[in-house]
Amino acid sequence: MKILISTIFDYPHEGGLSTHITTLKKGLIEHGHEVDILSWSDCSKRHRLFIRGLTFSIKRMNKGKGQLFGDRQRMNWLKRKLAKIYQEYDVVNTQDIFATLAAKDLNIKTVQTVHGYYTYEATSRGAIQNQSPEAHQAKRYEQEAYTSADDIVCVDQRLKEYVRAESGREAHMIHNSVDSSLFNISSEEIDQVRQTYQLPKDQSILLVPRRLTEKNGVIYPILALPKILKQFPNTLLVYAGSGELIDTLKQVASKLNASSHIAFLGSVPHSDMIGLYKLTDIVLIPSIHAKGVEEATSIAALEGMTAGKPVIAGAVGGLKELIQHQENGLLFENKNEHDLAEQVLSLLNNSELSHALAKNAQHYVERNHSHLASARTILEIYSS
Template sequence: MNILITTIFDYPHEGGLSSHITTLKKGLISRGHTVDVLSFSQLPHFKKKMLAQAPGFLLNKVKQGSGQLFNDRQRQKLLASSIKSLNKHYDVINAQDIFATLASVESGIPTVQTVHGYYSFEAVSRGALLPDSAEDLTIRELERKAYQSAAKVVTVDQRIKDYIHHLAHIEAEAIKNFIDLSAFAPESAKREQTRQDFQIPLHKKMLFVPRRMTEKNGVIYPLLALPEVLKAHQETILVYAGTGEQLARLEETAASLQLTDSVRFIGSVPFENMHHLYEASDVVLIPSVHSHGVEEATSISALEAMSCRSPVIASAIGGLKEIIVDGEDGLLVKEKDTKALAQSILKLLHDPPYASTLASRARSKMESEYSHLSAAKRFETAYNEVL
């Protein structure tokens, strides 16, 4: 079948949504389908700037949140117009956010929506909306409308499925996040080269945080735990890959704690290069926290690290508890508990055989439960249900 994936966000971009689209597309193509992606990136540059981004920026100066809502609605309109102007016939559309769903259903093509999180809550969490403001309430209502308008709703974990049932009285289907196991396969031979490429000292233990720098990702906590780690293991470096509104705070905190020499911010890393960094690391940290009602789903970063046979320490919240069994294929710690985080890091640094055992079990789990090929088959079934 001919499948169109839509989103009002840029593609490709940094983050799990982009990884999801790339990997799903690859899986569907391997099953013989034709897949195209229509995102904000493909829309005319002039229209993007003049009709959405610039007005939204100015409106936010007047009232926080008003620009965000305007920008999203304009992106919806531009996407809807672009879908209608496409010359190619599509059997089904798989929308990746609520505004893409609202745009897609206008075309009359059966639309399946994949829900990756809590749209309004996440906007509040990153400071784009004020909680319970008129804009926040409007977006919640648009969420409800999108879920009810879609021919079928798919969620990436059970908690989001429950949220949608509560909000819109829709019975969604949960298909857990997934990864391309061949793209994130252990390849330790390139570990030394990767360290050199990113100027990470070969003799230091590398703690890796592969997260967008937003509040809900808890990126500040590995930095706050680092002094305790350095007391017991001086030759340690904390490496962040990602960008976001928390970056300035992290840099200021590192300077105030006199940790600048022990922390590296390497910015956004292309999807195809991430597996090299997982392999170059000694411990991967996924320190997510609850933030304004937002809770981590099945973290793609955690799945990628586990697939690369990298030992993972994650917060014991949300979907992270669904994919990691504490002490069996990774370690779980209480969110925001920097002392517990430091102790878990030191536990793995001081016992490499134990860390290796956790990592090997994690890879086995990924092979048996999180393949993009089996997920693509389930999405294919979902598409057939609405045709």
């Protein structure tokens, strides 16, 4: 089978979507199929700059209009590219609603993978104003995409229910997956990552591998940090990711006199992320419920578990499906920094519990989130 994976976003880029595409492609190829990727990164630099300039100008007048304009322009470019090549493929697996709409009028079988809530996420990060005409239009785009796809895959149960409520369609549910072989790295490679990011060996490291946006709850580890430092003053909170909340996080850290215990690494290549997981003591996935948005089956959580580290996550969305509290990780109450601090302290005070959770998590991912098993399941959907 010849498969095209398409998206209006850049590839590769920071975040779970890019990792999902890489992992899916590898699994499909290992099953003997041919896979290509078509993304916004394939667009010419000149056209990208032209669209970026127009989008920026419109956003200055109306953020929401600018957001939708930019995404529609990416969709139109993708549609033109697809029109030239779609006959080469048996199926296109779209990774966002606009990629689905780009394929809508072409005679090609389309499977959409739903990773999140386009409208709610755009309003959550301030790209579109809640209840605005642009928000209503965005929701119509979602509904049109879900209706037009030949089949739909969601990465958690809540997303599956959301698609049903918005479109009446029944979707398949396939959790995100991880290629565990990537985590077989040497101590020398781990030390190189430590040196690259100037991370000490003599401190307990709490890693937040998250884009710095509201739904990811990235403010809560900082709010929890003072309580943690009272018992474990030799603790370093490390953020690996970029986003619109960076200035806010730094201001809050300063007010709490915690800046010296926090490192902001910015965007980190995925190859380095593996080393970061390996040198970390605890992985934090502090996602929250924000403006209708909840975390799906977090790839960052899966990667932390695969790396053999204890994961503490917000008790929301797909994270509650992934992590069984006190069995293969810990959950903390939504938006409750005190509970988060207590969960961190429970691990720092009990190395046996930390080790047991990490070991159980590793085994759980191996059994339930293999990239080969996920690829096999989605191939059955392609074939049908």
